[in-house]
Amino acid sequence: MATVYAFVAHSDGVLDDSAAELAAAAKKFTDAPVTAIVTGSGVDAAAAKAAELFPAVWKIDAAELAYPNAEVVRKALLNNLDAGAVVLMAHNTFGMDLAPGLAVKIGGAFVADVVDIEGADGDTLKVIRQEFGGVVSTHVTVDMSAGAVVTIRPGAVAPLEGAAGGAVEDKAAGDVSAKRKFIEVREPEAGDVDITKAEVLVSIGRGIEDQDNIELAHELAKAIGSQAEVACSRPIVDAKWMDASRQVGTSGKTVKPKVYLAMGISGSFQHMGGIKGGVIIAVNKNPNAPIFQVANVGIEADILEFIPELTEALGEL
């Protein structure tokens, strides 16, 4: 097997959680030393951190890499990687931007959003991933003989612990001229409520079916008390039924309530990725909904009937 690399994301000298997860993922299929790649501008601190996790680190430090523009980073990587390289990275918004094109340019295979690695048999990598928003899982084989790019779902693989004490090697970025130019990052506008402060969230998903039914969630939140707010999954925001400031998930808010009531939400990793604490209670009419695998408490019910009944019962307390 060719050399295995892990592209390590970081900001302000702090490694992304995915770094230790990539180190662990690599261990699942190779005993050979894995080289971390750290790109950016002024990234000594991040490279030193990466060296605690990986036996070798490439540091590609250049002004053009100050912001991770996928096209620029891809060029910097290709100017350094050997043919047949196997590259791991996180399946986040940057990984989605960079990884598929990198696989094409390496000439290798590509597999995305891997949730577990079973191992490698020669050049054949065996991974587990999911389809249809997590409803079913699949075993997938990946022919790595001409290299591969593998993206790993954030949070799916338990992070590696322990000190590797690797050496940092400087690498030149080379020509990184690009047809895509990064301008700026715009932050979302503040909404009418701050769901990150609520102790209880009544969170509704596509199962609410109709805009008119959203009122049911507001009535339930009112019956619970002033500690409760209404939140939602992404399709509700996409449909413009609720403000984006109420969306929970990787592309929305990260919340930490005491109680999270997931009503008619299937449990995609992008949604669950935004819930960082508390007891998760899922109400879903499909007993096979993936959310029942990750929630603490499950109730198989139609939310359009269940929510009003719960509201009524709370009113009688």
Next chain:
Amino acid sequence: MEILVCVKRVPDTAENEIELNSAGNDIERDDLVYSVNEWDNYAVEEAIQIVDKVGGTVTVVTVGDEDADEVLRREMAMGAQNGILLNDEAFEDSDAMGIATLLKAAAEKGKYDLIMTGAQADAGYAAVGGMLAAMMDLPYASLVNMVEVGDGKLTVGREIEGGNQEINEIELPCVLSIQTGINEPRYVGIKGIRQVSGIEIPEFDAAGLGVDPATVGAAGAKTKRVDYFIPETGEGAEMLTGSTEEIIAKLIDIMKANGGLK
């Protein structure tokens, strides 16, 4: 602006519960209801809106069998002028690289300023757009939730973590993958679909595309799905059972015990 939008016909998870078949190695495919991939609908809407503003045409293309004709027509009823079907037994079980190879061949039969895909489809790869761009040596931006047309370039917003938006300038021609929520896709009625039923949709097989069948489909796939399965879960949720009153009583106890009810 000449725009090509790649669309895929997928099982509609809002209309079906996806389940394993009795053999436990595939999903149950009988009686599945299909529709256009959610993300692709936003891409087609965005393309139509751009053409409404600056002129041009929208062409939709899919790799699929005869049944995929219906999703092309649906998107044409939305306002796409042309459809292209890429259909050959040799295309079956293509991995994302294979799909991108076919779409590239189709794209090179025309002259497009802009190519759009959905951010991701049913298998959650989020790959085809980025691959197509790299194969065609075009710039690429994924997860686009805002497009402004400029002179020879676009200003695009990419959705990144935490609801932040990353603004980029990107030279034309380019490839964009479109994120849901960028617009409100228009409604398509039966009538609209009937109106486009007569339009001829050109179809290409491997020979017609000039693609070596060995590089696509199962033959060319380096990434292969072996089976479908339901994982044995760890703990899983504690399921509350009983009558609705009993369930609600237990739920209220749990909420109280966790500090959710005062």
